[in-house]
Amino acid sequence: MNFDLTEERQMLQDSLRRFLRDKYDTATRNKILESDTGFSADIWNALAELGVIGALFTEDQGGFGGAGFDIAVVFEELGRAGVVEPFLDTAVLGGGLIADLGNDDQKAHVEEVIGGALQLAFAHGEPASRYDINRVTTTAKADGDNIVLNGRKAVVVNAENADMLVVSARESGDAGDEDGISLFLVPADAKGITLQGYALLAGGRAAEITLDDVSVPASARLGEAGKAFKAIEARIAAANVAICAETLGAMETACRLTRDYLMTRKQFGKPIGTFQALAHRMSDLLIEMEQARSAVIVAAGHLEHDHKARESHVSAAKNLLGRAGRLVAEDSIQMHGGIAMTQEYELAHIAKRIIMSDHRFGDTDHHLERYIAIAAA
Amino acid sequence: MDLSYSDEEKAFRAEVRAFLEEKLPKEMSDKIRKGEELGKKGQEEWHAILNAQGWLAPNWPKNFGGAEWDAVQRHIFEEETAAAYAPRIVPFGLSMLAPVLQKFGSQEQNDYWLPRILSGEDWWCQGYSEPGAGSDLASLKTEAVLNEEGTHYIVNGQKTWTTLGQHANMIFCLVRTDKKVKQQEGISFLLIDMETPGVEVRPIILLDGTHEVNEVWFTDCKVPVENLVGKENEGWTYAKYLLTHERTNIAGVGFSQAGLTAVKRIARAEMSGGKPLMENPHFAARVARVEIDLMAMSTTNLRIVSKAAAGTAPGVESSMLKVKGTIIRQEINDLARRAAGAYAMPFASEAIEGSNLALPDPLSAGPVAAQYFNNRKLSIFGGSNEIQRQIIAKTMMGGGA
Numbered sequence: 001m002n003f004d005l006t007e008e009r010q011m012l013q014d015s016l017r018r019f020l021r022d023k024y025d026t027a028t029r030n031k032i033l034e035s036d037t038g039f040s041a042d043i044w045n046a047l048a049e050l051g052v053i054g055a056l057f058t059e060d061q062g063g064f065g066g067a068g069f070d071i072a073v074v075f076e077e078l079g080r081a082g083v084v085e086p087f088l089d090t091a092v093l094g095g096g097l098i099a100d101l102g103n104d105d106q107k108a109h110v111e112e113v114i115g116g117a118l119q120l121a122f123a124h125g126e127p128a129s130r131y132d133i134n135r136v137t138t139t140a141k142a143d144g145d146n147i148v149l150n151g152r153k154a155v156v157v158n159a160e161n162a163d164m165l166v167v168s169a170r171e172s173g174d175a176g177d178e179d180g181i182s183l184f185l186v187p188a189d190a191k192g193i194t195l196q197g198y199a200l201l202a203g204g205r206a207a208e209i210t211l212d213d214v215s216v217p218a219s220a221r222l223g224e225a226g227k228a229f230k231a232i233e234a235r236i237a238a239a240n241v242a243i244c245a246e247t248l249g250a251m252e253t254a255c256r257l258t259r260d261y262l263m264t265r266k267q268f269g270k271p272i273g274t275f276q277a278l279a280h281r282m283s284d285l286l287i288e289m290e291q292a293r294s295a296v297i298v299a300a301g302h303l304e305h306d307h308k309a310r311e312s313h314v315s316a317a318k319n320l321l322g323r324a325g326r327l328v329a330e331d332s333i334q335m336h337g338g339i340a341m342t343q344e345y346e347l348a349h350i351a352k353r354i355i356m357s358d359h360r361f362g363d364t365d366h367h368l369e370r371y372i373a374i375a376a377a
Numbered sequence: 378m379d380l381s382y383s384d385e386e387k388a389f390r391a392e393v394r395a396f397l398e399e400k401l402p403k404e405m406s407d408k409i410r411k412g413e414e415l416g417k418k419g420q421e422e423w424h425a426i427l428n429a430q431g432w433l434a435p436n437w438p439k440n441f442g443g444a445e446w447d448a449v450q451r452h453i454f455e456e457e458t459a460a461a462y463a464p465r466i467v468p469f470g471l472s473m474l475a476p477v478l479q480k481f482g483s484q485e486q487n488d489y490w491l492p493r494i495l496s497g498e499d500w501w502c503q504g505y506s507e508p509g510a511g512s513d514l515a516s517l518k519t520e521a522v523l524n525e526e527g528t529h530y531i532v533n534g535q536k537t538w539t540t541l542g543q544h545a546n547m548i549f550c551l552v553r554t555d556k557k558v559k560q561q562e563g564i565s566f567l568l569i570d571m572e573t574p575g576v577e578v579r580p581i582i583l584l585d586g587t588h589e590v591n592e593v594w595f596t597d598c599k600v601p602v603e604n605l606v607g608k609e610n611e612g613w614t615y616a617k618y619l620l621t622h623e624r625t626n627i628a629g630v631g632f633s634q635a636g637l638t639a640v641k642r643i644a645r646a647e648m649s650g651g652k653p654l655m656e657n658p659h660f661a662a663r664v665a666r667v668e669i670d671l672m673a674m675s676t677t678n679l680r681i682v683s684k685a686a687a688g689t690a691p692g693v694e695s696s697m698l699k700v701k702g703t704i705i706r707q708e709i710n711d712l713a714r715r716a717a718g719a720y721a722m723p724f725a726s727e728a729i730e731g732s733n734l735a736l737p738d739p740l741s742a743g744p745v746a747a748q749y750f751n752n753r754k755l756s757i758f759g760g761s762n763e764i765q766r767q768i769i770a771k772t773m774m775g776g777g778a
Contacts, residue, residue, distance in 0.1 A: 175651065340753075
């Protein structure tokens with residue numbers, strides 16, 4: 001057993017933490033939140049140069065990491081600083097799916113992603129799919145040499161900034177079938193695509209996407225027809241490891257801010273942290289932090305394992321982080337009092353990141369149900 | 378034991394319901410149901426509708442122009458207005474300042490200020506908390522010094538968390554008038570015109586992007602001595618009296634009932650595994666648990682309300698209702714954002730103008746996540762839940778806690 005990071009990952013963590021501490025303070029981030037694009041191209045390019053995106057891909061894919069632990073290291077630091085730039089969507093999901101399924105031509109895009117030049121979005125969820133990743137009703141029908149896409153995609157994060165969309169669509173079977181789902185690489189400006197964009201509560205932007213007779217060549221398909229589900233499931237598992245690690249980093253910040261506040265804020269003539277009612281709650285948060293860290297480590301460590309081990313540990317982590325995250329976010333605000341309710345205080349954004357992470361790729365209840373189902377299978 | 382309302386109370390409920398059906402503007406209740414801001418104009422409109430009906434001041438004695446309802450009637454009114462998505466009346470003038478004036482103010486003060494509260498001519502806000510005085514309110518530092526002529530107080534200092542202070546033209550403040558005595562014994566209760574030179578209101582934007590609260594700064598503000606309520610240095614007594622009125626409707630039963638109805642509506646529209654989320658046993662159990670808690674809490678509330686109607690002032694029970702009531706309301710906010718799934722993520726940001734004209738809301742859920750964050754305030758303001766627990770412990774354990 002060895003719970004230390006490798007030297008490379010330690011260096012990545014150090015340099016990323018230093019960069020974000022210097023360049024990504026509350027005021028800078030709040031300006032990004034209010035911008036039209038919802039992200040900073042400067043930050044994106046600087047982090048690409050630092051190797052942050054390359055760390056999310058394996059050597060075979062053109063990167064220098066790509067394992068569960070690499071993803072966890074990167075996203076914990078992004079979470080610690082409350083970063084809103086779309087690393088999850090462009091790299092882990094979009095870039096990851098191209099790397100996993102693409103042919104050589106398609107894989108050329110991965111290099112552009114790693115260099116920071118290409119933005120992607122994963123258009124998968126639909127208005128009636130909630131967290132079911134097999135529920136795809138968008139259709140893909142052959143029309144001569146082309147394929148025509150029709151349907152609606154919900155809350156597609158980073159869609160407006162994306163140069164290309166990775167769109168899931170059904171070529172056969174019924175709404176809930178795993179078989180029959182394909183992925184297509186579609187230029188964002190393709191005819192028939194309509195975007196309705198909006199800001200997200202925890203930062204960044206998303207869009208509702210309507211696909212109205214969007215015609216793409218058959219060469220736009222990623223991998224085999226109707227066989228994309230396994231790759232989608234694996235990438236969402238990686239995304240959930242990233243989300244859990246990010247939440248863990250954000251929880252670290254929430255706890256640090258709360259502990260500092262309890263030791264400096266005075267009422268009734270003494271620091272409020274000396275009141276047992278608050279001191280014990282702080283202790284509970286610190287206990288839950290250790291639980292959360294362990295859950296993330298276990299999930300990251302099983303990302304390359306077999307299907308059952310991977311999915312079971314990822315669902316376990318997402319369930320635990322959902323519970324511990326809510327406790328940390330709510331109690332951190334409560335122990336601060338009014339100050340934590342203000343937009344300009346760091347904790348406000350951090351708490352939103354923590355809570356809203358429960359709304360992507362399955363909440364704490366969904367993953368508890370899934371954990372039970374996997375164990376029974 | 379009889380768990381039913383009396384015939385008079387039932388008739389009263391029917392009267393309230395008929396009034397709301399007739400007089401509550403549809404566009405107003407739609408806004409409240411969707412969690413949208415009503416704004417100053419909307420607030421004033423509803424204020425005027427209630428005033429015309431004579432129902433604006435349920436808690437005031439009749440001789441001051443109030444309805445003088447008993448606690449059960451007030452409870453029925455609150456339940457019905459919440460269920461109909463009527464706006465909440467801004468409480469600062471009507472149910473916080475007015476009772477203090479009626480008990481401790483001079484005849485002149487009552488004659489002048491009370492009609493202006495009813496007519497809506499004055500919009501009051503509350504100057505209690507300061508950056509350094511939150512839970513420890515008695516440590517407040519804003520000071521008022523009498524000038525040599527004895528005609529004016531000169532006020533300097535800062536108040537914070539001033540709710541809707543941006544709309545107000547008057548503020549009632551706790552100020553320090555004696556620094557040499559025990560903290561609680563050097564505080565006075567002062568009425569200040571917000572137009573006075575030296576008063577400055579600065580907005581505080583909350584984490585959901587809303588502008589609800591403000592900082593209010595005082596620099597050498599001249600306040601006429603006539604605006605002192607009661608006696609100098611006895612303001613703490615009045616403040617404590619006011620806080621007991623701040624705690625009416627503290628349980629928020631009506632809000633919780635309306636919130637739970639909304640959760641069920643969202644969960645019937647949201648699909649999970651090809652079925653409405655409401656049919657998911659796991660989610661249904663979460664809803665049922667809160668419903669059971671709410672049923673018990675609303676009965677506790679009624680038990681206390683009946684006692685109050687019979688003339689017994691609620692004591693420690695209002696602290697208990699504050700704690701349990703806010704836990705339940707916040708849990709309902711949590712369920713609503715959970716139910717909305719990915720559609721809890723979009724955000725109508727006021728900061729990015731014009732960019733969110735059409736937020737997707739296929740579930741008609743409204744801004745559930747923003748409300749979840751905004752209502753974290755419930756367990757913080759009006760005496761945090763920690764302070765309430767301290768009051769309960771002190772009272773029930775004879776000061777030993």
